[in-house]
Structure formats: C-alpha cells, structure tokens
Amino acid sequence: MDVRRFDVFNGDADGICAQHQWRLAYPAESTLVTGVKRDVALLRRVDAAADAEVMVFDIAIDANAAALRAVLDAGAHVTWFDHHSARHAFAHPCLHLFWDDDPAVCTSLLVDRHLGGRYRAWAVAAAFGDNLAGPARMLAAGMGLSTTQADALADLGTVLNYNAYGECVDDLHFAPQALYRALHPYADPFAFIAASAEYRMLAEGYRDDCSRMSGLQPQWEWDYGAVYVLPDACWARRVSGVLANRVAAAESTCAFAVLTPCPDGAFVVSVRSGAPGTHPANVLCEAFPGGGGRRAAAGINLLPAADVERFVRAFSDYFAGCGDGSHAR
Template identity: 50%
Template sequence: MTQYFDVFNGDADGICALHQLRLAQPLDATLISGVKRDIGLLAQVHAAAGDEITVLDIVMSKNHAALVTLLEAGAHVRYFDHHIPGDIPQHPHLDAYIDTDANVCTSLLVNRYLSGSQLIWAVVAAFGDNMADAARTAASPLDLNAAQLDELRSLGECINYNGYGDTLADLFFAPIDLYRVVHAYADPFEFIRADPAYQILRDGYAEDLVQAQAVPPIQVRSSGAVYLLPDATWSRRVSGVFGNRLATDHPERAHAVLTHKPGGGYVVSVRAPQTTKAGADVLCSSFATGGGRRGAAGINHLPEVELEEFVNCFYKIFEKN
C-alpha cells in the first residue's frame, strides 16, 4: 500500500505551498514540518518502494543524503524549492522544480505548476517571504484593491512570523497545526475574518515587533546594520520578520539580526539590500551551519567567539555590493 508524505518548511512559504497543492490535489498524507530553521526534515521520512513524497521549501543541499537514500529505496519524490540546491541527483524517481531567482519563492513555483489555480495563496506566501514586489506582480490577475493586498500582506507576515523560534515551544502554533487550520479555508479573506488564529498571530507579531524596534543596533554603517536581540521567547519569534521589516524600511542597507540561543551562541538572520538582493547566501554559507538564498539567509548556530568574525565578514561582503 502506497504511503504519502508531505514535507514542508514551517514558514509562510512552506505552509502556503502545501495549501495550494492540497486544495488542487486533495490527499491524505503524513505531515512533516518544524520550526523554520528545522530544515533537515527528509531524515524523518521512512518510505519504501512506490511511496510518494512531496517536499516544499526545504533546501536540497541540507537534505541530499536523505533524499538519495529515499530515491534508492524506490520512493518517488516531487521537490519544490527556491534555495541554492547544490548537486541535484539525477534519478528517474525525482521530479525537481527548482528556481533560485531572487524574486521567486516556493509558493510561486507551485503556482506555476498548478497553472495559477490557487494563485491568491501564492501571493500570501510571497508577501510573507518579504517579496512584496513579486507578490503584487503575481496578484495582478486577481484585480484586488490596495486594502485587500494589505490584508494579504499582513496574513503572509503573520504566518511567516509563527515559524520562527528555537523550538516548537517558542511558537504560537506548531506549523503542522497551523497548516491544518489554514487548510480549512480556500479563501484567505475568510480565514482573516473568521478564524481566531489570525488575531492571535497578528497581536503577537505587533507586540514582539515593538520590543524588537526598541533595541538599538550594535553597529550601523551606510551599507548595513547589525542587531543583537536578547535571550527571550519574543526575540526568537520575531527575529526573521524583524529582519524583513528592517529590509523594507531601509532597502539600500543589508541587515543582520542575531538572537541569543538558550544554550549559548546565536541564531542569525541576514537580509541583503532590497536594491541588490545578493550576498546573503555567500555570507551565511561561509559559516558551518549557514545557508539560504541570495536575498535572505541565516546561520542556525554562530558560536559567540565567531561574532567579531561574522560582523567583519558582513561588512566586507555588503560594502562591495
């Protein structure tokens, strides 16, 4: 008997990508997700020959070994992602839909795959992934007014905000639970109006952002600014969306937001200047647990002794771009 698995990132892009697919192609599958930075998710899949796995917004390079194992076991894998993939296995059981363009997110790839049948949720995801221009461009066929686009932007940001945290305990909703709540709504405006989850996320996002905006940068230059947030649940939740807000407010600058980890070291979120959308992946990939895409990337664990090195590398890269 064929088993089905849906493996997805716990942020807005992963949740909305799966939501689109399952609105268009309903299927009862085992769901696997986690906090946004929990990207080694394919290792949790135990599949056999003939099983079907759909992967959404999970960087392939960090899952390469598990992917090869699953393919060699005879499983079929459909893989959608917009991060730098590394070596893509050449295998008849792998269908890879990869596009690393800085203005493409995974949900826009799924929208392309579905020929636009669930476009509005791809717009939500693009807003959540801090791709406002791409979101508005994609939304053009929907003929939405400015107020409606602003509602979709808020929804995308709130879903994305929920994905950040050191553990699931930091989040308002486990990503699998939030996906199930969202998936009850084909219309995002109905979700906004009717479901209490949206109000919970919107209020939490607003409160956490106020606290983050009260923290001054530890260093700021014309090319970029570096922020260090305290060891607190709110700071772990808001780190990524705070970086997005800084990038939107100062599009000519790069930004790094570091958050103390409970066990020591830092989690790092980096946003390249909106004017170039380049360099974030190069910076973060130069550190052991780093990776991402050109416009936005991160480091899962930066030891405290490497903070000075990180700041020096940050300015070396972005003062060139």
C-alpha cells in the same frame, strides 16, 4: 495497496502556503513533516519505502542531499519545489525537481506556476510573508484585487511567517503542522482571515511582540548595512525574521544581519542582502557551518558566541562593496 505519502514543508508562510496549494489541488491523506523555520534538515525524518510518494516544499536540497539519496534508494518517488541554493542537486529518474533561485521567486510562486494560478491568493500571501512585496502586489493587481484586499493578504503572510521563528516549537504560538491543519479547510484566504480564531491569535501576538521592537538599535552599523543582536527572550526569537525583513525593506540597497541568542549561548543568524545579484546572502552564510539559504535572504542555524566577531568582520568585508563608506559606530 495504499500508497504511503509524506508532505515535507518548511513551517514558515512560504512552506505552509505551498503545501496548502498543492493539497487543495490534489487532496490526499499524508504524513506531515515540518518544524520551526530553521529546522530544514527534514527529509531525514521520512521513513520512506518502495513506491512511497514524498512531496517537498521550501527546504533546500543542499541541507538534505544525503537523506534525499536514501529516500530515493528506498524506492520512493519525490517531487520537490524550492528556491534555495541547490548546489548538491542531482538527477534521478524518481526525482522531479521544480527549482528557481531568482530573488523575485518563492516556493509558493513556483507551485502557483505549476498549478496555473488555481489558488493564487495563497501564493500572494506567501510572497508577502517571504518579503517579496513587489512581486506579491503585481500578482494581486493582476488578479483584480483591491489595495485593501492586497493589504489583508500581506498581513496574513506576515503573521504566518512570524509564527515560524523560534528556537523550538514551544517558542511559537502554533506548531506549524497545527497551523497548516487550521488553514487547510479554507480555499479562500479571505475566509480564513474572517473566520479563524488562529488568525486572530496570531495577529494579536504579532502586534504585542512588535511593540517591543521599537527600542532595538544596531550593535554594529556601516553606510552599507548593520548587525543587530536581540535579547534572549521568546518574543525576540519570534520577531527576529520580522525585524530582518523590516529593516531590509526600509533600506533596500543595504545589508542586514540579526543575531538571536540560543539557550546554549550560541546565536541563530538571519541575513538580508540589498544586492542579491552581486552579493547573495547565501554565499556569506555558507562560509559558516550550518549556513545557507537564498540570494536575498539566508541564515546560519548555529553560530558559536566565539565566532560572532569573525562573522561581523566577514559581513562587513563581504558587503562593503554595496555602499559608499565603511565607518562603523
């Protein structure tokens, strides 16, 4: 009897590269379940029956706990790799959970550990895309990669991650499942970079969109961080994560939030913490409906316009202890 298989993964660099590593190691036909980066309640799309095999990469259990119980109750076997908040995790004989919320870890690095480094270059690209440049460069050096090669993987991870940001799939250059299918034939990411038309299109789109970021300024700013509000445009939605990662990398001890408008007037929020050990980003975001994530980077899927000032006050109060001053301008 054929086994029904489902591969459920976040549509960003970490989710795609984690899924890719796994299926390079364990080839099998499966139903792909993914979406834009903020589309994290993915397990509810899985119509699992008894003895189905469900692989999950880079989505939080906390956003899928009820759906996970339903899938397990149907008799499915679930293997889950993730690094987001997992307060609602639970034990089950058919659930195999590989979880670590260390700020220096992403899901692709967890898969890399499990596979013993078999496809490590893809994990390095994912770590770069997940704003973990330090761990990524350490791994690249350990592999004997040159600076030029590490930089190429950094560019790859960045554009894969960039592609996942949008209100809906129509905002993206490629649907995440299409992008995964485009890169999956390549065990070597350098071959994908050299040969793929999809990579060239993403790199060009990334350059064009980033060229529009130069004039962006914070709406609120303190010594310990800042809050940006982006214009209501497709390019702005695509670069929201890039902006958050860039400003966080430029001032690594500060906190930042990027608010991206939605068509209904609400906002998607991305938060980066400069002190994930003492001021985890996910804790701030979880105080708002639809909020969650991990220590260093988290977000709110839908912040009503009426709650923006409340969020800014909460952001300021929460991160004030990270800096030396509290004046806004």
